[in-house]
Amino acid sequence: MKIAYLINRYPKASHSFIRREICGLEELGFEVERISVRKHGDDLVDARDLEEAERTHVLLGSMARLLWDVLVCFLTGPFSFLRGLKQVFEQGIGSDRGVLRHLAYFVEAASLLRLASAKGFRHVHAHFGTNPPVVCGLARTLGGLRFSFTVHGPEEFDRPVSLKLGNKIAQADFVVAISEYGRSQLYRWSDHEYWKKIHVVHCGVDDLFLSKQPPAIPDRSRFVCVGRLCEQKGQLLLVEATARLVNEEGLEVELVLAGDGEMRGAIEEMVVRCGIEDKVRITGWIDNNRVREEILAARALVLPSFAEGLPVVLMESLASRRPVISTYVAGIPELVVPEESGWLVPAGDIDALVRAMRAALTAPLAELEAMGRSGAERVRMRHDARRESSKLAVLLRRCA
Numbered sequence: 001m002k003i004a005y006l007i008n009r010y011p012k013a014s015h016s017f018i019r020r021e022i023c024g025l026e027e028l029g030f031e032v033e034r035i036s037v038r039k040h041g042d043d044l045v046d047a048r049d050l051e052e053a054e055r056t057h058v059l060l061g062s063m064a065r066l067l068w069d070v071l072v073c074f075l076t077g078p079f080s081f082l083r084g085l086k087q088v089f090e091q092g093i094g095s096d097r098g099v100l101r102h103l104a105y106f107v108e109a110a111s112l113l114r115l116a117s118a119k120g121f122r123h124v125h126a127h128f129g130t131n132p133p134v135v136c137g138l139a140r141t142l143g144g145l146r147f148s149f150t151v152h153g154p155e156e157f158d159r160p161v162s163l164k165l166g167n168k169i170a171q172a173d174f175v176v177a178i179s180e181y182g183r184s185q186l187y188r189w190s191d192h193e194y195w196k197k198i199h200v201v202h203c204g205v206d207d208l209f210l211s212k213q214p215p216a217i218p219d220r221s222r223f224v225c226v227g228r229l230c231e232q233k234g235q236l237l238l239v240e241a242t243a244r245l246v247n248e249e250g251l252e253v254e255l256v257l258a259g260d261g262e263m264r265g266a267i268e269e270m271v272v273r274c275g276i277e278d279k280v281r282i283t284g285w286i287d288n289n290r291v292r293e294e295i296l297a298a299r300a301l302v303l304p305s306f307a308e309g310l311p312v313v314l315m316e317s318l319a320s321r322r323p324v325i326s327t328y329v330a331g332i333p334e335l336v337v338p339e340e341s342g343w344l345v346p347a348g349d350i351d352a353l354v355r356a357m358r359a360a361l362t363a364p365l366a367e368l369e370a371m372g373r374s375g376a377e378r379v380r381m382r383h384d385a386r387r388e389s390s391k392l393a394v395l396l397r398r399c400a
Contacts, residue, residue: 001400004033004116006059006126006136006147011036011052013043013285014228014259017203017312017385018127019052024204024389030396033119035059037108037132043260046287059111066107073110073142084109084142091134096162105131109138116145123147123173123399125392129156133168140171146399150176150201151186153330154232154307160189169194173399176201176392179310179331201392203312204385208288209319214296217322217368221361222254224298226291226313229261229282234304234327234347236263236270241304241353243274251361255302257282258294295320299368300360305329306347315383318342318375323368325356335382341375 005022007015022032034056044050060066074081088106092099112135116122124139126132126149136147149172156165169175169190174197177183186198223242227233235257245251257267257280264282271280283294291313295301301317302325310331317324318335324342326332338344343359345352360368 001029001123001397002031002033002119002121003396004035004119004121004124006035006037006112006124006132008037008128008130008132009040010034010056011040011044011049013045013049015127016046016049016288019048020204020206020385021389021392023206024386025393025396027386028390028393030393031121033057033115033121035112035115035124037135043285045285046289048288057115059108059115061111066111069110069114070107073113077142080142084138087138087141091137091164091167094162095164096159097131102134105134106138108135109142112136112139113143113145116143123396125149125396128152129165129168130163133172137168137171146173148172148174148176148395148399150178151182152178152309153182153185154309157182157185157330158307160185165189166191166194169197172197174199174395176395178203179334181331181334182309199391199395201395202383202388203310203315204383204388205312205315205319205379206385208292209316210380210384212292214320214322214372217299217365217372218297219365220254220297220299221252222256222298223300223302223325223357223360224256224258224294224317225302226258226294226316227303227311228259229257229263229267231263232305232307234306235267237348237350237353238302238304239267239270239274239276239280241350241357242279243276244350244354245357245361246276246279247274249358251358253279253357253361255280256294256298258286258291260284291316292320295322298322300325300342302326302353302357304345304347304353305332308332310335315379318372319379319383321369321372321376323360323371323375325353325360335378337374337378341371341378 092102129151133149139145327347343356
């Protein structure tokens with residue numbers, strides 16, 4: 001079966017889970033065309049992501065090409081073309097993107113149809129419930145292209161009305177949530193008749209994390225936080241909590257922030273303001289092998305997120321037998337069992353975060369090792385990328 005994947009920007013340093021899912025489908029015999037609406041950014045450092053970039057088609061090409069695609073779309077199906085324009089106004093009015101942006105999606109849909117004809121696929125699976133399903137829905141109206149999509153959160157759940165999430169679910173052949181929490185939110189914003197379309201397929205980790213025997217947890221006071229440096233990940237709170245442990249309690253603490261992003265400047269300023277420059281290191285973007293190395297070099301991983309879907313880095317840490325500290329947000333409690341594989345704290349509660357970090361610092365290594373083993377087994381059972389890809393494969397084959 002030949003299908004396509006549509007993502008707004010692919011590959012991307014923080015989207016390794018999409019690459020793993022695609023590779024899993026290809027191992028099952030699918031032919032997968034990678035399509036990115038826009039060209040990838042400059043954050044690619046992993047060799048596998050760079051290889052993916054070479055295999056990915058970029059939808060937004062020259063203006064002449066885009067206009068030609070629209071003209072061909074009109075000439076081959078004028079009535080469908082008019083229905084598509086009607087859909088643009090219906091979806092654009094009242095949305096946070098407006099009609100003009102939806103006209104741009106209309107052009108992208110015409111280009112997607114041209115690519116479908118050239119490459120021979122009739123089903124597209126999109127990731128994220130923002131603009132990719134809009135493009136797919138318009139392509140369905142214009143040329144009968146079938147589609148499905150995966151919703152991750154938190155953005156889709158922050159503004160489901162303006163994103164018209166219910167309309168997208170109604171149009172799609174099926175919709176994937178990455179957690180039970182995510183499925184419950186899709187139930188909230190869709191009519192009951194469409195609930196049967198909604199399925200849970202977890203994001204997963206691959207052999208890099210599942211098959212290699214990790215070394216013992218080091219006897220050091222280092223924490224690692226992996227992810228984009230942005231508001232929703234809570235790194236500013238983590239820096240403040242680290243400063244309290246160092247400055248007020250006199251504990252020896254190291255913190256590694258593995259990643260980069262728009263909040264880097266603010267985080268660096270906070271580190272200086274707290275006087276812990278010698279305790280905090282920011283790596284910038286690093287590849288999956290370096291991520292694993294940083295996780296293995298730490299006592300525990302900390303991710304004090306304010307909003308989430310279900311972070312893959314928690315799976316990567318647990319698969320590496322390192323306990324985690326995170327928050328009672330979205331799908332996280334479905335993965336992390338408090339006191340068994342780590343600690344969970346209320347989002348934004350710095351006192352609780354400090355207590356959890358202190359507990360991880362003072363816990364015997366044997367206790368941390370037991371937590372790591374428990375977490376690794378849970379990841380193996382619930383988040384094996386190959387097993388999850390096979391679940392998605394069943395849904396895709398039903399659409400053939």
